[in-house]
Amino acid sequence: MIIEGELEPGKRIYEGPLCERLGVSRTPLREALRYLASEGLVDLTPQRGASVRQFSAKDIQDMLVLIRTLEELAGRLACEEGSDEEISEVRQLHNEMLVYYREGNRLDYYKTNQRIHSAIVALSHNESLIQVHASLQSKLKRVRFIGHEGKEKWAAAVAEHEAMIRALERRDASALVAALSAHLEHAWERVRDVV
């Protein structure tokens, strides 16, 4: 609900109404809120309860800087650790994404895009890295989903992805890192205006 914008950033999360909405009692809801607080999606203030975490432009930029570094590391590891089979699965996701691109299906394109990045990170076989990346990605989901790209930027993003996949298939770590790095550099330009 936070990611999809149903709960607005900065707004308080009242337990009572949300319990009714979800059909559960306060106990499991509160446990979930504590979990989300640790994930960084909600703020907890003593005696005032939970509110939807609000990210400033600097927060977003900082997260993108961090996720870029994480994906660079993941890219290097992926070239070493990823199996041929795993790499071909990434290629398959990429082909799937191209279909959505040609159809102009932005939602499924976006979802597949995220899955590709997660899949590349998964190739690192570094569980901590995978977890931290997933946590960051979920926080960025909302803003990146809102950030709508123009036609030419979209085409550029697809080209960057193509370069990524090819570098991965050649297991060319420096090319992959460069492609990932450029891609996430541009990600900031794409969301800069909406935050």
Place this chain on the structure above:
Amino acid sequence: MIIEGELEPGKRIYEGPLCERLGVSRTPLREALRYLASEGLVDLTPQRGASVRQFSAKDIQDMLVLIRTLEELAGRLACEEGSDEEISEVRQLHNEMLVYYREGNRLDYYKTNQRIHSAIVALSHNESLIQVHASLQSKLKRVRFIGHEGKEKWAAAVAEHEAMIRALERRDASALVAALSAHLEHAWERVRDVV
């Protein structure tokens, strides 16, 4: 209690006894457990409750690889973003640590050591980076605390720290990154045997 080893890795965490021990009811304890689960310190299995997360040697190594990359990023940012005052505070912590080293006070040495690394990361002024680093560091606390170094390795670690601080004071990013990187490379050698 997890970090200090009072709760053994892999062992289940029974709510009842722990509630008595802490003097609280199950509700707030369970909320805390959900929080710790998100932090990665405990595992939650449906219908079986919580258990202390157990890290394999590969888990530890992967975390050290990740924390090394994070500190490298932090080091670069620290040289750009850190104020002179903040840097001098790090120097002060370093001097404090040297006293503990000369006294042979391992516990306080170790604590100050951690504070220095956190302080350098804080100089990045990147809140996400600070949080992720802190979370990882807390998971590694237990193993790194157990990892007891020999006299010569200890001396080497102190020398590495000295290099770090000097590079930071010169705002020499590449020197700082190299020093941090070497330091964390050796960290694995120091804990390798105990995991």
Place this chain on the structure above:
DNA sequence: CAAATTCAAAATGTATACATTATACGTTGG
């Protein structure tokens, strides 16, 4: 004798009740 089964004890998952604290509105005093 081993394996499967049954049943009681105890654990987790959820709901509800109560205490405490914050909040908002109406009232009173300057």
Place this chain on the structure above:
DNA sequence: CCAACGTATAATGTATACATTTTGAATTTG
């Protein structure tokens, strides 16, 4: 008329009670 206060309402924080599931051991069965 505005500000400050007090009270009522509603929120959060915690404890407890109840339902369901797991667990372990004794018993039964092949």
